Amino acid sequence: MSGNSESLENLSTENRSFPPSSAFATQANASADLYAHADKDRLAFWDEQASALNWHKKWDKTLQWDSPFAQWFVGGQINASVNAVDRHVAEGNGDRIAFHFEGEPGDTRTISYAQLLADVSKAANALTEIGINSEDRVAIYMPLIPEAIVAMLACARIGAIHSVVFGGFSADALLSRIQDADATLVITADGGFRKGAAFALKPLVDEALKGETNVANVLVVKRTGQETAWNEGRDIWWHDLVNRQNPTHTPEFFDSEHPLFILYTSGTTAKPKGIFHTIGGYLTQAAYTHKVVFDIKAETDIYWCTADVGWITGHTYMVYGPLINGCTQVIYEGTPDTPHKGRVFEVIEKYGVTILYTAPTLIRTWMKWGDEFPNKFNLTTLRLLGSVGEPINPEAWMWYREVIGGNNCPIVDTWWQTETGAIMISPLPGVTATKPGSAMRPLPGISAKVVDDRGVEVGNGHGGFLILDQPWPSMLRGIWGETERYKETYWSRFPGIYFAGDGAKLDDDGAIWLMGRVDDVMNISGHRISTTEVESALVSYEAIAEAAVVGAADELTGQAIVAFVILRGGTAHADGDALVKELRNHVAKEIGAIAKPRQIMVVNELPKTRSGKIMRRLLKDVAENRAVGDATTLADPNVMKLISEGLKSSKDED
Ligand code: WT7
Numbered sequence: 001m002s003g004n005s006e007s008l009e010n011l012s013t014e015n016r017s018f019p020p021s022s023a024f025a026t027q028a029n030a031s032a033d034l035y036a037h038a039d040k041d042r043l044a045f046w047d048e049q050a051s052a053l054n055w056h057k058k059w060d061k062t063l064q065w066d067s068p069f070a071q072w073f074v075g076g077q078i079n080a081s082v083n084a085v086d087r088h089v090a091e092g093n094g095d096r097i098a099f100h101f102e103g104e105p106g107d108t109r110t111i112s113y114a115q116l117l118a119d120v121s122k123a124a125n126a127l128t129e130i131g132i133n134s135e136d137r138v139a140i141y142m143p144l145i146p147e148a149i150v151a152m153l154a155c156a157r158i159g160a161i162h163s164v165v166f167g168g169f170s171a172d173a174l175l176s177r178i179q180d181a182d183a184t185l186v187i188t189a190d191g192g193f194r195k196g197a198a199f200a201l202k203p204l205v206d207e208a209l210k211g212e213t214n215v216a217n218v219l220v221v222k223r224t225g226q227e228t229a230w231n232e233g234r235d236i237w238w239h240d241l242v243n244r245q246n247p248t249h250t251p252e253f254f255d256s257e258h259p260l261f262i263l264y265t266s267g268t269t270a271k272p273k274g275i276f277h278t279i280g281g282y283l284t285q286a287a288y289t290h291k292v293v294f295d296i297k298a299e300t301d302i303y304w305c306t307a308d309v310g311w312i313t314g315h316t317y318m319v320y321g322p323l324i325n326g327c328t329q330v331i332y333e334g335t336p337d338t339p340h341k342g343r344v345f346e347v348i349e350k351y352g353v354t355i356l357y358t359a360p361t362l363i364r365t366w367m368k369w370g371d372e373f374p375n376k377f378n379l380t381t382l383r384l385l386g387s388v389g390e391p392i393n394p395e396a397w398m399w400y401r402e403v404i405g406g407n408n409c410p411i412v413d414t415w416w417q418t419e420t421g422a423i424m425i426s427p428l429p430g431v432t433a434t435k436p437g438s439a440m441r442p443l444p445g446i447s448a449k450v451v452d453d454r455g456v457e458v459g460n461g462h463g464g465f466l467i468l469d470q471p472w473p474s475m476l477r478g479i480w481g482e483t484e485r486y487k488e489t490y491w492s493r494f495p496g497i498y499f500a501g502d503g504a505k506l507d508d509d510g511a512i513w514l515m516g517r518v519d520d521v522m523n524i525s526g527h528r529i530s531t532t533e534v535e536s537a538l539v540s541y542e543a544i545a546e547a548a549v550v551g552a553a554d555e556l557t558g559q560a561i562v563a564f565v566i567l568r569g570g571t572a573h574a575d576g577d578a579l580v581k582e583l584r585n586h587v588a589k590e591i592g593a594i595a596k597p598r599q600i601m602v603v604n605e606l607p608k609t610r611s612g613k614i615m616r617r618l619l620k621d622v623a624e625n626r627a628v629g630d631a632t633t634l635a636d637p638n639v640m641k642l643i644s645e646g647l648k649s650s651k652d653e654d
Pocket residue numbers: 265312313387388389390391392413414415416417418419439500501502514515516517523526527528
């Protein structure tokens with residue numbers, strides 16, 4: 001969206017509504033009175049939720065709120081790994097399957113809670129042996145294999161703060177994250193499997209570590225068996241160190257407010273923000289939301305969240321939430337079209353998946369591939385479907401319901417962010433009558449509102465900005481090392497109130513419709529990338545003098561990156577197609593393949609106001625093939641005409 005109020009107000013009416021079936025409602029974990037119960041005494045409600053965890057020492061105070069700094073369950077002591085693993089074994093459920101792992105090449109592993117406890121304990125002993133403790137940050141750069149989860153839990157077990165860096169990010173992106181968090185250990189793999197082939201990860205770690213860091217060791221899981229360069233004294237094979245460890249480990253307990261992890265996310269500047277979360281509050285909301293939103297029945301459900309551990313969804317709804325709730329999960333390493341476009345459906349049939357949590361971009365991709373792929377497999381075990389990452393359009397919602405859910409599954413469209421740590425706005429299955437495309441209303445215990453630009457609540461039928469006006473347990477505790485930026489980014493637009501960066505609208509019934517970002521952040525397949533980040537990658541290429549980037553509507557990925565670049569003098573006659581190709585690869589090298597622009601247009605000028613600010617709104621019109629809007633504030637009113645006429649463009653082919 002362009003961020004002007006017109007587009008916020010402009011939402012076609014959706015009249016369809018799907019009430020829960022009585023069969024689902026009767027057995028649901030959530031009940032309608034939860035809202036009133038939470039409203040009556042919000043802190044008492046969160047106390048109750050926190051009591052579902054195992055605490056070594058109970059907290060003295062539920063919330064200490066020195067706006068914008070929160071402490072939850074103050075004085076409590078807890079261990080995240082004990083809550084995720086040990087307690088299930090202690091309660092006699094050690095034989096329950098924690099993970100059905102499906103590798104892309106078809107290799108499988110079945111890991112029980114008892115096995116997971118032994119694996120995590122060995123890994124914790126291994127980390128301790130190489131000197132890692134609760135003062136350390138550990139970067140985890142891995143494919144989606146069980147060791148990635150074991151590594152996270154082993155860090156949590158000894159109080160070391162994990163910083164998972166998505167395996168699709170470049171060596172440069174990895175280095176800047178290692179440096180920002182001052183990590184002392186990197187856990188990685190030789191590589192992983194994707195799109196039918198082995199890709200390498202370790203060489204990217206080697207490349208990154210040519211930079212200045214305090215990394216003393218690199219722990220390497222052998223996943224693909226490919227030839228791997230070795231740095232003696234620094235590099236250690238996971239199997240050499242971990243396998244020989246004692247499978248028992250006595251956990252220590254940490255302050256409720258001890259950081260659990262850092263996860264980097266894009267903001268409006270080129271430098272990613274190290275969002276950090278602390279143990280007690282994060283785990284409380286992760287477990288509660290996972291239980292009520294996904295209606296988890298630990299004994300019978302087979303739950304599958306298709307996210308990667310490199311994103312917040314993987315942290316909260318693949319690692320911490322489901323494990324605390326003692327769930328059986330499916331995890332899948334590869335891409336959904338390998339070796340065929342029915343792979344996800346085949347895996348659902350194979351394991352009898354009952355709950356599926358995925359992203360609108362994948363749902364739209366399935367729609368495009370055609371119904372024959374899901375129709376070939378038995379999906380009748382599914383009983384609930386979830387969506388996350390971006391607004392889901394009503395057509396995709398309906399297709400998800402009919403073709404994947406057989407008209408038989410409630411859909412939960414869950415709104416949240418890396419910063420919120422856990423789901424904030426979502427239907428409650430069995431309670432809420434859902435509308436296709438709406439995330440409906442804040443969960444019990446959460447307060448979210450839609451306000452105008454002065455911070456005043458808009459009424460039903462109106463649009464504005466989504467804000468959170470009450471602290472919540474899994475809220476970010478800050479940006480790592482950047483307190484001022486934390487205050488400025490989230491708490492200054494509306495003083496004392498958290499501004500999420502999203503536009504939203506309330507329909508006539510008060511249901512919330514998310515309208516996309518209102519800042520310079522793009523949402524590509526549910527992943528946040530800032531325009532500035534891509535622009536600075538582009539201008540770091542020597543032939544480029546200036547660059548402007550916009551997110552343009554894209555049928556499959558929600559938004560796609562479109563760049564406008566001005567060449568430096570002297571390079572103007574270079575081969576345009578070759579240059580565009582090199583530029584796209586350059587961005588992939590700087591940030592990662594997900595940030596490759598779909599389209600790069602070489603232009604002579606960029607549209608700027610008299611004060612020099614680039615008018616991205618106009619570029620977006622061009623990128624989305626629309627008539628260019630009001631350009632009267634441009635310093636040179638002719639620029640847009642030149643851009644529209646003289647486009648030299650190149651389409652993404654891969
Ligand atoms: C941004 C947060 C939360 C995990 C995945 C993304 C957008 C997220 C929805 C939804 C509409 C959504 C928002 C938000 N978003 N879920 N259900 N409906 N928009 O995490 O990378 O931190 O991105 O994703 O714009 O601000 P993230």
